Amino acid sequence: MQRTLLDRIDQVADDVVSLALRGADGPLAPWEPGAHVDLALPNWLTRQYSLCGDPADRATYRVAVRYDPLSRGGSEYIHRFLRPGRPLDVSLPRNHFPLLPAPRYLFLAGGIGITPVLPMLRAATAAGRPASLVYAGPSAATMPFADELRSAYGDAVRIVATRQHGRPDFGTLAAGLEPGTLVYCCGPASMLAAAEAAFPAGQLRTERFQPAPKVFAPATAFEAACARSGRTVQVDADESLLDALNHAGHSVPSGCREGVCGSCEVTVLDGEVEHRDDIGAPEGRMFACVSRALSPRLVLDL
Numbered sequence: 001m002q003r004t005l006l007d008r009i010d011q012v013a014d015d016v017v018s019l020a021l022r023g024a025d026g027p028l029a030p031w032e033p034g035a036h037v038d039l040a041l042p043n044w045l046t047r048q049y050s051l052c053g054d055p056a057d058r059a060t061y062r063v064a065v066r067y068d069p070l071s072r073g074g075s076e077y078i079h080r081f082l083r084p085g086r087p088l089d090v091s092l093p094r095n096h097f098p099l100l101p102a103p104r105y106l107f108l109a110g111g112i113g114i115t116p117v118l119p120m121l122r123a124a125t126a127a128g129r130p131a132s133l134v135y136a137g138p139s140a141a142t143m144p145f146a147d148e149l150r151s152a153y154g155d156a157v158r159i160v161a162t163r164q165h166g167r168p169d170f171g172t173l174a175a176g177l178e179p180g181t182l183v184y185c186c187g188p189a190s191m192l193a194a195a196e197a198a199f200p201a202g203q204l205r206t207e208r209f210q211p212a213p214k215v216f217a218p219a220t221a222f223e224a225a226c227a228r229s230g231r232t233v234q235v236d237a238d239e240s241l242l243d244a245l246n247h248a249g250h251s252v253p254s255g256c257r258e259g260v261c262g263s264c265e266v267t268v269l270d271g272e273v274e275h276r277d278d279i280g281a282p283e284g285r286m287f288a289c290v291s292r293a294l295s296p297r298l299v300l301d302l
């Protein structure tokens with residue numbers, strides 16, 4: 001964790017605030033466009049937010065938070081109670097949505113999904129790559145950073161107020177896509193589904209804030225053998241590997257508990273894993289909050 005102080009909190013759209021978090025102990029850890037951090041809130045909740053500032057600014061991280069009326073306590077706390085000057089712990093940045101090299105880019109963002117796209121668009125443009133953005137939201141007033149984007153990128157940015165103009169037609173965009181264009185999409189589930197239906201899978205990268213609905217084999221009990229501690233932990237059919245490990249005294253960190261943030265990654269030395277996350281676990285790793293064993297036993301590097 002890195003210690004920060006909440007330097008500023010600014011209203012950047014209806015129901016969206018931007019937080020500027022200044023490193024309390026000097027420069028903050030470096031990051032690349034697409035990265036996110038876990039924010040440890042004073043009400044004991046941990047929430048994940050994409051970094052939307054400038055990676056060259058090592059003094060400050062910027063994140064933006066939309067108030068969610070169905071909030072499980074994170075966005076509500078931030079909007080109602082956080083004030084400048086508050087110390088906040090922030091994790092090291094993680095990046096499951098990196099900007100890969102490509103001759104040109106098309107970015108698609110919906111609502112608060114603009115946050116990881118801001119530094120991506122800036123980096124692609126700075127690298128001299130043709131890059132355009134289609135940014136959709138119910139109305140201009142609900143869309144953070146729309147004015148900043150318009151003045152920085154002019155015609156390369158198309159702002160679509162969907163209540164007035166309807167959703168952007170991804171089929172038309174896909175038909176006109178120049179060869180080699182890499183498409184990045186971040187937004188609500190309906191937008192990701194529309195992008196997945198319109199663009200070839202090899203050209204599309206998406207980031208989810210919520211897990212995609214999936215069907216898995218029924219959960220069964222299994223054993224987790226922890227190679228370093230020598231302990232074997234029983235994981236019941238109705239509990240997660242994360243909870244079982246933590247109850248047994250292994251402190252495995254967690255954030256979303258939904259397989260989208262990557263905080264709870266553990267190394268698997270042996271056994272067959274059913275990956276249930278939305279990140280794509282690297283070879284030999286699993287996300288303990290949602291993923292389980294298909295074999296009766298897993299051996300973990302814990």
Ligand code: FES
Pocket residue numbers: 253254255256257258259260261262263264265277287288289290
């Ligand atoms: S806690 Fe977020 S992926 Fe497991």
